[in-house]
Amino acid sequence: MSLFSRTARERDPRLPPGQYDAGDTFPVLTAEVVPRIDPSQWSFRIDGLVATTRTWTWDDVHRLPASVYEGDIHCVTTWSKLGTSFGGVSLDTLLAEAGPLPTATHVVAWSSTGYTTNLPLEHVTGGKAWVVWEHEGKPLTTPHGGPVRLLVPHLYFWKSVKWVGGLRLLDHDEPGFWETRGYHELGDPWTEQRYDGD
Amino acid sequence: MTEPTATGQTGQADLPPLPTLGGLPPLPTLGPVGRRPPPGGARREWVTATVEACTEETAHARTLRLRLPDGTPAHTPGQHYVVRVRRDDGSWAQRSYSVASAPALPPAPPTVDLTVERLDDGELSPYLHSLHVGDRVELRGPFGGWFVWRGERPVLLVGGGSGVVPLASVLRAWQQRGRPGGDGAMHLVVSVRSPADLFYAAELTGSPDVTVVHTRTAPDGAARPPGRLTVDDLRPYVPAAPDALTVYVCGSAAFAEGATGLVVGAGVPASAVRVEAFGPS
Numbered sequence: 200m201s202l203f204s205r206t207a208r209e210r211d212p213r214l215p216p217g218q219y220d221a222g223d224t225f226p227v228l229t230a231e232v233v234p235r236i237d238p239s240q241w242s243f244r245i246d247g248l249v250a251t252t253r254t255w256t257w258d259d260v261h262r263l264p265a266s267v268y269e270g271d272i273h274c275v276t277t278w279s280k281l282g283t284s285f286g287g288v289s290l291d292t293l294l295a296e297a298g299p300l301p302t303a304t305h306v307v308a309w310s311s312t313g314y315t316t317n318l319p320l321e322h323v324t325g326g327k328a329w330v331v332w333e334h335e336g337k338p339l340t341t342p343h344g345g346p347v348r349l350l351v352p353h354l355y356f357w358k359s360v361k362w363v364g365g366l367r368l369l370d371h372d373e374p375g376f377w378e379t380r381g382y383h384e385l386g387d388p389w390t391e392q393r394y395d396g397d
Numbered sequence: 398m399t400e401p402t403a404t405g406q407t408g409q410a411d412l413p414p415l416p417t418l419g420g421l422p423p424l425p426t427l428g429p430v431g432r433r434p435p436p437g438g439a440r441r442e443w444v445t446a447t448v449e450a451c452t453e454e455t456a457h458a459r460t461l462r463l464r465l466p467d468g469t470p471a472h473t474p475g476q477h478y479v480v481r482v483r484r485d486d487g488s489w490a491q492r493s494y495s496v497a498s499a500p501a502l503p504p505a506p507p508t509v510d511l512t513v514e515r516l517d518d519g520e521l522s523p524y525l526h527s528l529h530v531g532d533r534v535e536l537r538g539p540f541g542g543w544f545v546w547r548g549e550r551p552v553l554l555v556g557g558g559s560g561v562v563p564l565a566s567v568l569r570a571w572q573q574r575g576r577p578g579g580d581g582a583m584h585l586v587v588s589v590r591s592p593a594d595l596f597y598a599a600e601l602t603g604s605p606d607v608t609v610v611h612t613r614t615a616p617d618g619a620a621r622p623p624g625r626l627t628v629d630d631l632r633p634y635v636p637a638a639p640d641a642l643t644v645y646v647c648g649s650a651a652f653a654e655g656a657t658g659l660v661v662g663a664g665v666p667a668s669a670v671r672v673e674a675f676g677p678s
Contacts, residue, residue, distance in 0.1 A: 202483070202484045202485065202520065202521075202524055209486070210486055210488055216488065216489065217488075217489050217491050226675060226676055227650035227675065227676065228650075228674065229674040230427075230543055230671070230672055231667070231670070231671070232657045232660075232661060232667040276493055276675070277490075277492060277493075309424045310425070312667075313426045313427035314427060315424060315427075342650055367424060377543075379542070380541070380542025380543050394440070394441060394537075394540055395439050395440065396439035396440030396441075397440060
């Protein structure tokens with residue numbers, strides 16, 4: 200048995216396997232109580248294997264060179280949002296100020312809620328990751344991780360930590376919240392790395 | 398199943414904490430961190446199940462009882478399966494559905510009940526509503542290691558609409574085990590628009606373990622007038638020492654945000670609340 204495509208056009212090549220186009224919607228998935236974080240109280244810290252532990256406030260990150268991501272995002276629950284945009288600062292800019300040590304190979308990104316996720320350092324450097332506070336030109340709303348979330352759009356969206364508080368650089372991989380609860384270590388949408396062992 | 402621990406993190410107490418580096422402060426955590434591949438193998442493969450029964454729950458929702466291959470391990474209450482169907486262009490449509498049933502314990506054959514709400518503009522749900530007994534379905538699972546019940550108690554379950562599905566699995570599993578802890582060790586508060594929107598109505602209505610809250614239309618003679626869930630609906634099920642409680646909230650993003658606010662407002666620490674929320678913001 201098969202499903203008939205609802206439109207005659209070809210499948211959008213921007214959709215990774217197993218994904219569908221969520222259109223104008225932007226679904227919300229949450230595992231924990233949504234925190235209310237006043238931007239004046241928010242900060243972002245990079246620590247661990249860096250030359251200098253650095254902390255930025257809301258005003259600090261706004262003084263850095265702005266960077267916008269325009270493209271697609273993919274959730275492991277199979278929706279993708281195509282042609283969207285987020286504004287903030289490139290993680291490269293922040294990491295350059297902290298100075299990763301040569302021994303650093305991985306990061307743990309964390310939220311003040313206690314949510315964590317692991318990422319190889321090479322997946323958050325070289326223009327692949329951002330710290331963002333705007334979505335399609337408007338302030339990022341609280342359910343979507345506002346005031347500030349991580350954005351790593353080439354991986355499933357559980358890696359893009361909502362209400363992000365910082366990064367810790369490590370010399371080893373340290374699986375995070377979902378990675379220790381049945382989900383894949385890396386989460387590449389194009390090879391459908393959804394669950395453990397995929 | 399192992400017995401619950403004081404922290405509610407059954408079976409995880411032996412895992413090492415996240416190591417700290419050179420005196421750095423520990424990072425915040427939602428619970429013990431450790432590598433826990435699912436029992437029975439790291440990868441869950443696609444399997445073919447057979448529709449064993451179909452039950453209409455409401456005008457828009459039906460439960461499919463699926464017979465899984467022999468030897469399939471039982472799910473943990475709260476987990477979900479992923480169902481896939483091939484489109485005529487060769488691509489796969491996949492969606493996750495929570496298990497509603499209690500674990501099928503041997504010698505019972507492995508089955509799961511998936512309750513599917515039909516979305517008019519949905520892709521998979523109208524298809525799943527067209528299936529008949531004997532039809533085959535491809536699925537993978539069970540998945541999920543957070544919104545699961547491993548014997549914690551006391552427990553408060555708070556569901557909105559179709560969010561009752563994984564909570565029904567938890568409640569049924571507790572009842573299946575003989576209601577450990579007795580009255581008050583587990584309670585389900587489910588919010589629906591009207592009596593016609595309640596899943597598993599024959600089972601849940603009148604159960605001492607369940608409170609049904611109607612937001613738009615209450616049944617004749619109901620003591621509570623229709624209206625949104627309030628903290629007063631939850632407070633009777635929050636113990637005097639709320640630190641011991643584990644709360645599971647499931648529903649739309651809007652429902653979950655409202656309900657978690659009420660739970661925290663009733664004195665429950667945010668760290669004791671597990672949420673499964675999805676849908677448009």
